[in-house]
Amino acid sequence: MKKLIAIIILLSTTVLTANSQARMWSSADDIMTEFKDQNPLRETDDDGTEYILIDFTNYATFYYYLNEDDICYRCFIMPDDSGDLHAFVEKYDKKYVIVSDTQWKFYSGIDVSYIRLRETKTGQVYFEWYLPEH
Numbered sequence: 001m002k003k004l005i006a007i008i009i010l011l012s013t014t015v016l017t018a019n020s021q022a023r024m025w026s027s028a029d030d031i032m033t034e035f036k037d038q039n040p041l042r043e044t045d046d047d048g049t050e051y052i053l054i055d056f057t058n059y060a061t062f063y064y065y066l067n068e069d070d071i072c073y074r075c076f077i078m079p080d081d082s083g084d085l086h087a088f089v090e091k092y093d094k095k096y097v098i099v100s101d102t103q104w105k106f107y108s109g110i111d112v113s114y115i116r117l118r119e120t121k122t123g124q125v126y127f128e129w130y131l132p133e134h
Helices: 002-019 028-034 082-095
Strands: 041-044 050-056 058-068 072-079 097-100 103-107 112-119 127-129
Touching: 002 028, 028 050, 028 058, 050 127, 072 082
Parallel strands: none
Antiparallel strands: 041 050, 050 058, 058 072, 072 127, 097 103, 103 112, 112 127
């Protein structure tokens, strides 16, 4: 029984980690392929910017914004509820460099990504991942 509980905890942590990572520098094709089981949608914003929308039910909605080369340069993550929000903050505090209570830095082998916790005018809280030149 203890082994089963440990496996369940490990799997749930692995799913949270895999799903909660922005895909900075990933191609649109790679994102669409990786998350094909979640039925990703390729959309165009009001200003003509293309993005990929992925809804992880009961977890968060991800918006992967693409540049002219079809590469992700910005990602918005909208947690579904306060429990999911706190799970993201806890994960970010452990894995990334804390800049402030609402900002983190992620150093990858390619570049630095910045993460900000923001709020819409309607009060919805979300994370914005972005690259320094954008």
